[in-house]
Amino acid sequence: MSSRPAVLVLNGPNLNRLGTREPEVYGSVTLEDLERGLRQAFPELTLRFEQHNAEGALIDALHAADTVETAGIVFNAAAYTHTSIALRDAVASLSTPVVEVHISNVYARESFRHTSLLAPVAAGVIVGFGVKGYHLAVRYFADQA
Numbered sequence: 757m758s759s760r761p762a763v764l765v766l767n768g769p770n771l772n773r774l775g776t777r778e779p780e781v782y783g784s785v786t787l788e789d790l791e792r793g794l795r796q797a798f799p800e801l802t803l804r805f806e807q808h809n810a811e812g813a814l815i816d817a818l819h820a821a822d823t824v825e826t827a828g829i830v831f832n833a834a835a836y837t838h839t840s841i842a843l844r845d846a847v848a849s850l851s852t853p854v855v856e857v858h859i860s861n862v863y864a865r866e867s868f869r870h871t872s873l874l875a876p877v878a879a880g881v882i883v884g885f886g887v888k889g890y891h892l893a894v895r896y897f898a899d900q901a
């Protein structure tokens with residue numbers, strides 16, 4: 757067991773395409789850049805990164821991360837945020853706190869992005885600060901640990 761607190765950064769569908777996907781909305785930072793930046797910013801944590809396009813794989817990742825070693829989960833469920841009761845139930849089943857992150861300001865976009873099924877069962881939500889939002893979310897857990 758590592759003595760450093762662990763944080764899982766979990767990304768959902770299409771976020772493997774960061775950097776090239778709609779750069780005017782999501783910026784030019786790739787998922788690899790994002791992960792490298794977080795590792796550099798938080799050497800005191802054991803950071804784990806997962807990205808899955810499939811809903812079931814995200815549910816399995818949430819279940820697997822729910823251990824005493826995990827201080828928190830930073831979760832960008834991407835489009836599933838707005839649709840997935842199964843992911844909401846998975847988050848609600850955890851003892852580990854989850855911070856929901858969105859790169860874009862979903863409230864300034866299409867109305868179907870204004871509803872989050874996850875927000876009511878998340879510890880908090882960070883929206884619209886670009887990839888910096890992941891840093892803010894990890895900082896929350898680093899300060900708790």
Ligand code: DQA
Nearest residue numbers: 832834835858859860862869
């Ligand atoms: C997103 C916002 C979602 O509405 C969208 O489906 C995504 C990314 C964001 O990070 O801004 O894929 O979660």
